[in-house]
Amino acid sequence: MDEQFDFKKKYRNILLILMTGGILVSLAVILISNPGASRIWANVLLNNQYFMGLSLGAAFFLAVHRVSQSGWHTVLQRLPDAMTTFLPVAFVLMLLIYFGIHNLYSWTDSNVSDKVIEGKKAWLNIPFFFIRLVIYFTGWIVLTRMMRKNSGALMTSSDLKYHNRKILFSGLFLVFYGITVSASSWDWIMSLDAHWYSTLFGWYVLIGMFVTSLAFITLLIWLLKRLGYLNYIRPDHIHDIAILIFAFSIFWTYQWFAQYELIWYGHLPEETSYYITRVHHFKIIFFINLGVNFTVPFFGLISFKSKRQIGWVAIIAAIVLIGHWIDYWLMIMPAAAGDKAGIGLLEICMTLFYACLFIFIVLRSLSTGPLVVKNDPYLEESLNYES
Amino acid sequence: MSNRNNISISFNDEIPLLQAVRILRDSKEIITDVLSPFPVHGLDEALSIKRSRIPVGGFIFGALGAILAFGFQAWVFTVSYPLIIGGKPFFSVPTFIPITFEVTVLFAGLSMVAALLIRSKLKPDIRFKPVDDGITDDRFVILVDTNDDETTLKRVTSLLSGIQTLEIR
Numbered sequence: 199m200d201e202q203f204d205f206k207k208k209y210r211n212i213l214l215i216l217m218t219g220g221i222l223v224s225l226a227v228i229l230i231s232n233p234g235a236s237r238i239w240a241n242v243l244l245n246n247q248y249f250m251g252l253s254l255g256a257a258f259f260l261a262v263h264r265v266s267q268s269g270w271h272t273v274l275q276r277l278p279d280a281m282t283t284f285l286p287v288a289f290v291l292m293l294l295i296y297f298g299i300h301n302l303y304s305w306t307d308s309n310v311s312d313k314v315i316e317g318k319k320a321w322l323n324i325p326f327f328f329i330r331l332v333i334y335f336t337g338w339i340v341l342t343r344m345m346r347k348n349s350g351a352l353m354t355s356s357d358l359k360y361h362n363r364k365i366l367f368s369g370l371f372l373v374f375y376g377i378t379v380s381a382s383s384w385d386w387i388m389s390l391d392a393h394w395y396s397t398l399f400g401w402y403v404l405i406g407m408f409v410t411s412l413a414f415i416t417l418l419i420w421l422l423k424r425l426g427y428l429n430y431i432r433p434d435h436i437h438d439i440a441i442l443i444f445a446f447s448i449f450w451t452y453q454w455f456a457q458y459e460l461i462w463y464g465h466l467p468e469e470t471s472y473y474i475t476r477v478h479h480f481k482i483i484f485f486i487n488l489g490v491n492f493t494v495p496f497f498g499l500i501s502f503k504s505k506r507q508i509g510w511v512a513i514i515a516a517i518v519l520i521g522h523w524i525d526y527w528l529m530i531m532p533a534a535a536g537d538k539a540g541i542g543l544l545e546i547c548m549t550l551f552y553a554c555l556f557i558f559i560v561l562r563s564l565s566t567g568p569l570v571v572k573n574d575p576y577l578e579e580s581l582n583y584e585s
Numbered sequence: 586m587s588n589r590n591n592i593s594i595s596f597n598d599e600i601p602l603l604q605a606v607r608i609l610r611d612s613k614e615i616i617t618d619v620l621s622p623f624p625v626h627g628l629d630e631a632l633s634i635k636r637s638r639i640p641v642g643g644f645i646f647g648a649l650g651a652i653l654a655f656g657f658q659a660w661v662f663t664v665s666y667p668l669i670i671g672g673k674p675f676f677s678v679p680t681f682i683p684i685t686f687e688v689t690v691l692f693a694g695l696s697m698v699a700a701l702l703i704r705s706k707l708k709p710d711i712r713f714k715p716v717d718d719g720i721t722d723d724r725f726v727i728l729v730d731t732n733d734d735e736t737t738l739k740r741v742t743s744l745l746s747g748i749q750t751l752e753i754r
Contacts, residue, residue, distance in 0.1 A: 459679050465671065500644070502636060584627040 200572070203427060205565035213558045220551030227544045239298030240534035241545060242291070245552040247386060248410070248526050250288035251403075252556065255411025256281035257342045258375060258404075261368035264345075270438055272580035273430055276569055277418050279349060281411065282342040283563040284556055289335040295386075299324065302534050305392040314393050314468075322389055330385060334378045341371040349571055356573040379404045387526075390533035394472045396461070402453045403529075409446045409491075410522045412439060413515035418560070420512035427569060433506035434585040440505035441585075443518065447495035454488065475532050480539070487528055490521035523549065591617055592738055593716050595751045596725040599625045605727060605748050606631045612744055614737075615730035620720040642700045643693040650692025654685045724751070 228238060256278035263271045300306050305315045305322045315322065348364040351357075380400025388399050396402075416439055422428045461469045476484050498514040499505055531539040571577065596602045602625065609616055610631070619628060629636070658681045662668070667675045702708075717726050731737035742753050 455679075455682060459682070462679050463671065502640070584630075 200568050201427060201570075202568050203422065203561070203565045205561050209561065210558070213554045213561075217551055217554040217558070220547045220549075220554065223547040224544055224551065227542075227547065231544075233542075233544055234535065234538045235298065236301040237531075237535040237538045237540075237544070239295070239301045240531050240539070241548045242294060242298065243302060243386065243534065244526055244530045244545075245548055246288060246291050246295070247530070248523055248549075249284060249552050249556045250292065251407035251526075252411050252414050253282050253284040253288060253342075254338065254375065254379065255407035255409075256415065257338070257345070257371060258408055259411055259415070260345060261371045261375070264365050264368040265372060267365070267576075269576040269579035270435060270583045270585070272574050272576040273570060274415070274419065274428075274435060275349060275571060275574075276564065276567070277415055277422075278411065279346050280560045280563040281414065281418075282346060284559050285335065285339050285342060287555070287559060289339065292331060292335070292386075293328075296328065299327075303389055303392070305389060318392065322392065327385060330381065334382050337374045337378060338371075341367055341374060345371060349574070350567060352571045352573045353567055354573075358575065361575055379407070387529050390530060391472055393468055396457055396469070396472070398453060398457045402450075402457060405446055405450045405453055406522050406525055409443060409450055410519055412443045412446065413518040413522075415439060416443070416508075416511055416515040417519070420508050420515075422569075423508060430570075430581055432583075433508075434583050435580075436508050436511055437505045437585040440499050440511045440514075443511070443515065444495055444499040444505070447491060447518065451488070451492040454491075472533075476528055479537075480528065480532060483524060483528060483541070487521065487524050490517060491525060494518065494521065590730065590732060591728045592731050592741055592753065594727045594729065594741065594745065594753045595717055595719065596727075596749070597723060597751055598749070599725060601749045602725040602727065603627060603631055605745055605750070608744055608748070609727065609729060609741070614741065614744075616727060617730045618728045620716065620724075620726040620728070622720060622722060622724070625725075639697050639700050639704075643697045646696035647689045647693035651685050651689040653692075654688035655681055658684060 227233070259271075260275060260278050260282075263275075295302065303322075304310075305318070306324055344367040345364055348360045348367065351360040352364075380403075383400050383403035387403065388395065416436070419428060419431055419436070419439075423431070458473065461473060494517045495514055498517075499511070504510055527541065527545070574580075594605065596605070599621070602619070602621070606616065606619065606628065610633075616632065619632065621628070659676060662677075662680075663675045669675075670680075673680070715721065716728065717724055720726050729737070729741055738753070745753065
């Protein structure tokens, strides 16, 4: 039970090489092909949002399970805990947006007189934008840190107060996250089209985050099992994660469709503009997004047996991860980069850089302690869990 | 009373029940039935009962419902009674989706209920006398097949001596 992940120098070097490779190729592409400032900043925003979402979704996963006092996730709780350590890095990366804010957000331009944007001035102005950014990240970082600290304390102490505190902070996180995830998605994504609004948008982003983190947790389990760790994670645990991926992929589609259909039916010009840009100019990607994120997990994970094989669930999870990257791409890129939007070498290399950075931080945090929280009161239940 | 055909063993928890089921199966006793107030996880595996095929039926009927609902709406709105609604084209897929979804759920749900009733031979006038009234409340009961009075009862009692049982009779 004291097994500890050994983050070998070999793995570190591979990740660091890929990370430098990713950033160097991106810089080369920027210098050679000159993709335009807005596309570069849109890439930064896209990857910030995507990998921050992985961290937040992991914290949401833990908080929901802890508040509902579920037992089954206890053996794997260190993995999502490690994923939340990316948040401080995401904070710094998100502050970079300051340098590209005029390239991304049209509402920052004060010279153009625009009635609609003037009406939104109370919320959409540069100082308040950054005040909110700091508030969101402070809350997320502090609350996830407290959750991590208290669950980590159970590795050495068996005092039940840490367990109770962990649940308390999970509850606080859920309340804070529920509000801020909506508000942050309006700030960072929806305000790219400053005229457009959708009341469903925050929930849509939240579910996307949750599905991606579930997929990433699955891949992490798959990776660690390949390296010979986590032998006590049985098909029953995989089954439950697969059920969540399946269910929340359907829920994501539900949200996608609820947003689309009302706008399609209402046919109001200020609402349809969002879909007209995306359907007319990026038709293939638009339908790939829907197809991949719904069809693959739905038919891939519908049967009982398919949910219990880690190899198969990991394949579906990898496809879902790519699918939701495309989903964010569709939300951000057409609005931010306009005609210059595309999926090319720049996007792939930037994402490679971010992905390696994220995996590096997660694995480093995972290697700092045992893979199982030894004194968690639900550990025994989780080890003997039958789904 | 030599005409008994089973022994009933009762428990007040699911953990000794599962242990007892495993012991009895290992020593080749024939378990005719296990009765519990709620579904016990892992009991199907312990009794090596095959997985129910009801979900397959649900999937097939759900798919049938989806096809029927979509096809019916497509036929009504393009061939039988085309109407212009809000300036939309006659064949507009997004309008069909909610009804297709609902009918899919309805078909899958009803077909699974019907399949369950047919497969377990449940019909309105059925009368059921429980072995032990407690199984509808807090008791777990295993029924073991027998055709004699004492020998099987003794054998079962000795097999389960290490397990917390309420009553063996």
